[in-house]
Amino acid sequence: MDKIPILRMGRFLLVTIQVDLYDGLALTLEADLIKMVDKIGAKGVLIDISAVSIVDSFMGRIIGNIASMSRIMDAQTVVVGMQPAVAITLIELGLPLKGVRTALDVEKGMALLQAMNITESSEETTNDQ
Amino acid sequence: MAIEVGKILQKKKKYILETWISGQLENDSLRDDLISNEETKIQSEELLDAFLKRLSAESTGVGTGDFDPVIEAVDGISITRAKKGFSPRDTATYIYSFKDALLKCLHEEIRNDPGTLYTESLKISKQVDELAISTFETFIKSREEVILRQTDEITEISTPVIRVWDGILALPIIGTLDSSRTQVVMENLLSQIVETGSSIAILDISGVPAVDSLVAQHLIKTVSATRLMGAECIISGIRPEIAQTVVHLGIDLSDIITKSSLASALNYAFTSLKLEVRKANKI
Amino acid sequence: MILVLSKDEMAIIKEQDVVPFRNRVKEYAVKIRMGLVNQTKLITAASELVRNMLKYAKGGKILIEVVSQDRNTGIRLTFSDKGPGIKDIPLAMKDGYSTAKSLGLGLPGAKRLSNEFSIISEWGKGTTVIIVKWSNG
Numbered sequence: 001m002d003k004i005p006i007l008r009m010g011r012f013l014l015v016t017i018q019v020d021l022y023d024g025l026a027l028t029l030e031a032d033l034i035k036m037v038d039k040i041g042a043k044g045v046l047i048d049i050s051a052v053s054i055v056d057s058f059m060g061r062i063i064g065n066i067a068s069m070s071r072i073m074d075a076q077t078v079v080v081g082m083q084p085a086v087a088i089t090l091i092e093l094g095l096p097l098k099g100v101r102t103a104l105d106v107e108k109g110m111a112l113l114q115a116m117n118i119t120e121s122s123e124e125t126t127n128d129q
Numbered sequence: 130m131a132i133e134v135g136k137i138l139q140k141k142k143k144y145i146l147e148t149w150i151s152g153q154l155e156n157d158s159l160r161d162d163l164i165s166n167e168e169t170k171i172q173s174e175e176l177l178d179a180f181l182k183r184l185s186a187e188s189t190g191v192g193t194g195d196f197d198p199v200i201e202a203v204d205g206i207s208i209t210r211a212k213k214g215f216s217p218r219d220t221a222t223y224i225y226s227f228k229d230a231l232l233k234c235l236h237e238e239i240r241n242d243p244g245t246l247y248t249e250s251l252k253i254s255k256q257v258d259e260l261a262i263s264t265f266e267t268f269i270k271s272r273e274e275v276i277l278r279q280t281d282e283i284t285e286i287s288t289p290v291i292r293v294w295d296g297i298l299a300l301p302i303i304g305t306l307d308s309s310r311t312q313v314v315m316e317n318l319l320s321q322i323v324e325t326g327s328s329i330a331i332l333d334i335s336g337v338p339a340v341d342s343l344v345a346q347h348l349i350k351t352v353s354a355t356r357l358m359g360a361e362c363i364i365s366g367i368r369p370e371i372a373q374t375v376v377h378l379g380i381d382l383s384d385i386i387t388k389s390s391l392a393s394a395l396n397y398a399f400t401s402l403k404l405e406v407r408k409a410n411k412i
Numbered sequence: 413m414i415l416v417l418s419k420d421e422m423a424i425i426k427e428q429d430v431v432p433f434r435n436r437v438k439e440y441a442v443k444i445r446m447g448l449v450n451q452t453k454l455i456t457a458a459s460e461l462v463r464n465m466l467k468y469a470k471g472g473k474i475l476i477e478v479v480s481q482d483r484n485t486g487i488r489l490t491f492s493d494k495g496p497g498i499k500d501i502p503l504a505m506k507d508g509y510s511t512a513k514s515l516g517l518g519l520p521g522a523k524r525l526s527n528e529f530s531i532i533s534e535w536g537k538g539t540t541v542i543i544v545k546w547s548n549g
Contacts, residue, residue, distance in 0.1 A: 020431045054434065054452065056459040057517040080359065084319030085452035087357040088312065091350050093456060093521040094507055102359035104326060109359075277483075309548075316449055 004029045006036050012044040012113055013037065013075075014106070018051040026062045033066060037073045044113035045070045048106060050081025060095040067100045076116045078102065080109035134235070134249045135185030141234050142177060149173055149230035156226060163213045172209075176202045176227065180256075203260045207267040217268040221261045228257040288314050290321040297398045298327045299391065301366075303336035311347035315354055328360045329401060331394045335366030345380045352385050361386070361401070365394035413481065414488075420476040430462055433474060437487065440478055444485045446547045454487060454545040457525040460518040461491045461541055469495020469539070479544065486527070486546035491539075498533040505531075 002025065007014040013036055015029070036042065047063060049055070055063075067077040078101045090097065101116075103109035138145065150170065161169075179198045203224070210220045232250055239246045288310075291299045298321055302314065318330055332351065337344065348364060355362035365388040375382060388394040399406060420440075422433050437458050441451045465472045472493030479488045498504045505523065510516035519541075523529040528544035 020434070022427050022430065024427075054455050054459060056456050056463070057521060058459075058463055082358050084316060084323060084354075084358065085449045087319055087354040088315050088449050089452045089456050089525065090357060091354045092453060092524050093460075094517050094524065095521075096353050097357060102357055104323065104328070104359045108326075108328075312449060 003032070006033060008036070008040060008042075009046075009110070011040070011042055011117075012046060012110065013040075013042050014046045014048065016048040016051070020054075021059055021062060023058075026058075030062065030065055030069065034069050034073065037070055037075050042070075042073075042075045043117050045075055045077045046106060046109045046113065047077065047079045048081050048109075049079060049086075050083070050105075053083060053086065055082075055086050055090060055095075057093065057095060060090065060093075060097060063097065063100060076101065076113055078109040078112050080104065080106055133185075134239075134253075135181060137238050138231065138234060139181050139185060141238065142181060145230050145234050146170075146174060146177055148233055149177075149227055152226040152229050153223065156222065160215065160219060163215060164210070172202075172206050173227070176206065184253075199260065200263060203263050204267050207264040208271060211268050211271055217265050220264045220268070224257060224261040224264060227260075228254060231257065284310055284313055288317055290317055292325055292327075293331070293395065294398070294404075296325075296327045296402060297329045297331070297395070298322065298325065299331045299333060299395075301333045301336060305339070306334075306337055306344045306347050308343075308347065311351065315351050318351065319354060319358055322355065322358055322360050329398045330355055330360060330362045331391065331398065332362060332364050333366040333391050333394070334364060334371075335368065335391075337366075340371045340374060342378050342380055345375060345378075345382070349382075349385065363388060363394045363397060365389070365391045415480045416488075417478040417480055417485075422474050422476065423471070424462055424465060424474060425471040427466065429471075430459070430466070433462055434459060437476060437489070440476060440487055441545075444478060444487070444547050446487070446545070450545060450547065453525040454489075454543075457522040457543055457545070458489055460522045461489070461543070464518045464541075465491055465493045465495070469493035472538075484546045484548065486544050488542065488544045491541045493540075494538040497535040497537055497539055498531075499535050501531060501533060 002019065004015060004017060004019075004021075004025065007016075013033065015033065019025070021029070033045065037045065045066065047066065049063075052059070063079060070077045079097070080103045082102060101112060103112050150173065153169070176199070179202045183196060183199055206223075207220055210223075211217075231253055235250055235253065236246065239249070287303055288300060291301075293299045298318070300314065300318055304310075306314070318332075321327070322330060332348065334340070334348070340348075352362040352364070363386045364382075367387055367389050386397070388397060418440075420436070422429070422436060424430070424433060434455050437455055438451060441454055446454070462474065465474075472491060472495070475488075475490040475492075477488045477490075479486055503509055505520050506516075507520050508516045519531070522541070522543060525545075526543040527546050529542070531539065531541045533539040
């Protein structure tokens with residue numbers, strides 16, 4: 001059975017989806033990811049979908065789930081590399097993925113995660129004072 | 130005694146052809162400036178053959194015969210002539226002179242049987258009229274194809290994407306925005322965003338004559354798709370009349386960044402990217 | 413008048429049949445030179461409908477046809493299952509309505525992504541959904 005590899009980059013996790021996600025694989029990914037977030041105390045999750053040419057409502061739900069679960073575990077999620085045809089189709093489908101942050105590529109996604117992280121920690125320091 | 134019209138005319142084929150060509154000379158429809166007389170002769174012979182073949186098949190009771198080779202011949206003539214610059218009237222006149230030649234021959238051959246002459250003449254006349262109508266239809270069809278092709282071209286070239294600054298794209302939209310055009314705009318815009326790595330797109334609609342709820346839908350979709358890709362989309366060029374229409378129609382644009390001029394949209398874009406425009410101090 | 417230029421049929425029984433089905437649809441779409449965005453819309457709509465078929469009816473049959481009408485060429489997909497059927501079709505066509513904890517976008521979404529959409533269902537007997545996507549959208 002295949003597994004989707006999860007890479008670690010400091011306090012962030014990077015998931016690159018390159019195969020069609022079917023039910024079993026998606027559930028395994030959610031479980032593995034949330035375990036990793038917990039294990040390393042991750043502050044951010046980057047989901048790279050640049051190789052995904054079809055995102056239907058099932059896949060959209062998985063992405064939404066990952067974002068929600070990570071948020072509960074205090075990590076931000078950013079989806080990167082969405083293909084134009086996918087974006088156009090998602091809007092027509094009625095799935096604007098409102099709760100999910102997005103960026104053009106991994107580089108911009110990392111920058112976004114770091115920026116979000118800094119805002120969070122500075123907020124914490126102000127609260128402490 | 131059943132007079133086999135087909136056979137009669139077949140025998141007189143050469144005569145018909147000559148009569149036809151001289152008829153064209155008379156009524157000036159030969160147009161040897163657009164097509165060589167040789168070619169005219171070849172085309173005419175082809176049509177005559179096909180027509181007479183069908184006529185024969187019909188009168189000997191071999192079934193209704195296929196009209197298709199005749200239509201094919203006529204369509205072919207129609208298309209070549211249209212390409213060479215013949216007006217539809219020219220081509221139709223050509224077909225009518227064909228009728229004249231046929232009827233003339235028929236008249237000469239069965240002049241002693243006026244009843245049959247009338248029936249057969251009527252039949253042939255109707256058939257050739259059909260052919261003339263077909264030439265008009267072919268002409269119109271080829272015109273429609275040109276229009277379709279041009280529409281596609283216009284759609285493609287009328288939505289340029291301009292790299293205004295590093296990371297900022299501008300799209301001036303000129304003309305009406307329907308659903309197929311919107312898809313083209315979205316595709317263009319999004320693929321340019323990917324290619325240039327831009328994070329801000331400015332959609333200028335000062336060239337869009339009217340914004341109703343449908344057009345507003347298309348604009349909202351475009352903004353949403355841009356956001357899904359991780360970029361931002363600003364709508365600029367909103368004329369006061371459009372602002373009025375939007376509010377009166379109850380369209381909710383609160384989720385979209387709108388600016389009245391391209392300049393203020395650009396200003397906003399610069400600020401977002403933490404860029405500043407200052408007057409230079411040095412000379 | 414719609415002309416059918418080619419016919420192909422696929423049976424969907426398990427989850428693993430979905431990907432080969434999507435690939436087959438893509439093959440046909442590419443063959444008739446459908447643009448990328450329209451291809452994506454078609455395959456995404458097909459994906460929604462085939463998932464529905466698996467989830468509610470444990471599978472079914474899909475007819476893949478290349479069709480033409482006037483100047484247009486397109487793909488027509490017919491999803492037929494012998495599942496429980498849909499009691500209230502208008503309700504099922506509403507965004508967000510779901511009987512199985514999903515997003516409820518499958519049917520209305522597939523309709524939005526297609527050029528033509530029709531659905532026939534009989535409670536207890538089964539459901540048939542037909543969608544058409546033209547090559548030039």
